[in-house]
Amino acid sequence: MTTRHAVISGASIAGLSAAFWLKRTGWQVTVLERAEEFRDGGQNVDVRGVAREVLARMGLTEAVRALNTTETGTVFVDAVGKVIAELPSDGPDGATAELEVLRGDLARAVLDHLPAGVEIHYGDLIAEVDERADAVAVTTAAGRVLRADLLVIAEGVRSTTRDRLFGDQVDRRELGIAMLFGTIPRTADDDDRWRWHTTTGGRQVHLRPDNRGTTRAMLAYAHADNLTNLDRVDLLARVRDHYAGAGWETSRVLDGFDTSPDVHLDHLTQIRMPTWRRGRVCLAGDAAWCVTPMGGGGASLALVAGYVLAATLSSAALSSAEPDTGLAAYEEWMRPLVKDVQQLPRGIERMAFPRTRFGLTTHNAVLRALTSPVLKPLMARFTQVAGSDRPLPPISTPLTSTPPTVDAADPSTVE
Template sequence: MRNDIRDPPHAVVSGASIAGLSAAYWLRRTGWQVTVIERAPGFRDGGQNVDVRGVGREVLTRMGLFDVVKGLNTTETSAVLVDGRGRVTAELPSDGPDGATAELEILRGDFARALLDHLPEGVETRYGDTITGTAEDEDAITVSTYSGRVLRADLLVLAEGVRSATRDRLFDGLVERRALGVNMVFGTIPRTAGDDDRWRWYSTVGGRQVHLRPDNHGTIRAILSYPRDEDLASLDRAEALARVRARYAGAGWEAGRVLDGFDASEDVYVDHLTQIRMPTWHRGRVCLVGDAAWCVTPMGGGGASLALTSGYVLAASLSSHADTESALTAYEAWMRPLVDSTQRLPPGVVRLAHPRTRLGLALRTLVVRSLSSPLLAPVAARLTQVAGTDRPLPPLA
């Protein structure tokens, strides 16, 4: 019995990626009327490898999507460190569902598409629109949009990702951005005969990394990652890529091929890794899910799993609490320990991942080799396990 939510209740969800589509799915499944607003003019394809781990696997199963996602697997079989000639120097542990190469590896665009196609009847999805204003009264929240719509809702769910503008407006002063000092550039490049089904990870001096990962679309997903406190996302694409090229001068291995590929690719995503930390994820009738609430960055991993899980936990909490405030408090209480444990990076992990000197590189290879030994297998398993919890998911009432 909800004492401040109308029947049928109405939710506006802003953002149609992993978190927003999961929230839309589960809210609709629990009887809500749902309107999704997405700023992009159409479905946003693109993006690189994400994975579903830990409790996210259970949410996917409850959605009936486990086999669908498994079928869309990137085809990656394992993960190895390579030297400048492409020779394998160490293998990352990939045993079990949550190894370095997870059982459920999927491209972000394929994952979002699977969620969109699986939305229950009755979810309204509006592209090319965005929230321009909100006003709350005792009975509801009024949401105004750029296209001129005015929506009365019981709940506004913000799923706008790490740079959510609506979150910044409505939670002013509560958003802490913690930069990890790492830039990552993701892009799709042509596959060549020398590529295989392993994730190949090359590191060289200056903390510069090059990653090549196979996909199920006949192309290669490449990542350049290096330590630097510089937000390339605010630059135009040509300027950002020119700076990355300068940074990778003389890096060796496949760096030149990746940079040329990025110049020609339409699918380049630049990220200055920044965790979002907030003391609360709800205020009145507004709540945050996914990266907008707690971006963990690819360094922590598990962002897609947490985004997926948050949609379920939100709907479950709303289904079993009498009023919005206690439902959103319960949602937050369930998600918070999971997010905290994912955001808490082991000390020195950024440096270990980006060794700057030849000695550092040699030490890192040694550490990875040791982690592959049976003796240290439990430690390795802990490092790759994210979004894991012993707590059962809250039930859908």
């Protein structure tokens, strides 16, 4: 009997969580990552809801806690930096979560604790997939030919492999919001809070502390043109024009972005699909269900997905080589969690990104009301994501099978 083989495309949180748990349950695991090396850095993510239990089962709670960004709370400020409202940060799932870390730090924690034997190939990506009833043959851009019992696509919201294999089943929902991220120098006026400024024209400015002695900055604005085809100079010039007169720390952020090493633009796009699986191929993380920062909880869902995938596959009656039962159970368990996060409150975009002076006044009045002692419990519910009353599925003992063979000279040949 030969160990089952899983190929995972994507080495961020979803892909590494799947690698961790599939290896734990007895699979041979190969991870492909198109980036030339591990991608450190990134913006804040957090571990919420049932993801905290997954992290505990990985034995990584304290390791992740030690990587905390140092952020202690979330406040809304006006054009001169005066606090006008503060979001509740009580308990592990407040606006600033108990386990608040940078994306790269969370992914690195999982990477550094992968079980022995997980293979990771950087600078390589899937070029071709040959699906058969009893195997998946993956050919990479570097010429690797990998025989697999399972292919997990965890490439992110703009996954090319997902688009190639699932085509018109991919429902992209553009939210009309652009977010520009970057790291800028910290100043003496920065503190340990997430400071959030909203102004007219559907514009927001965010500053957040990190654990590197720098500050993570974000500019978010609504009804944005798609600027992804612009080079860095033209992109920043366009954004600078759009943010003229925005007030507060806007000029500092724009000046910082001119030299920031990691400026990144994202046009928020939800991904919705009628199914996350076909034969021996399944999707995980943003490739399957991107919830965007507007919904929140993407990192938590990614962590949970890896565990649930491995657990359902290990528990299914896989006396044959068919993974259908396990993959169906994986999708059934995850869908309610994802659906809850993807359903944004009606009118949230217009309220969060006011266009006019009147809209801004209304926005600030609503914020003050929702964060008042009377309505604070209601506001706290908006940060409760990735929660579930259902117990996590149990993980069973490793399963093995005799995989088919693939002629390395002809990957289309599956015996």
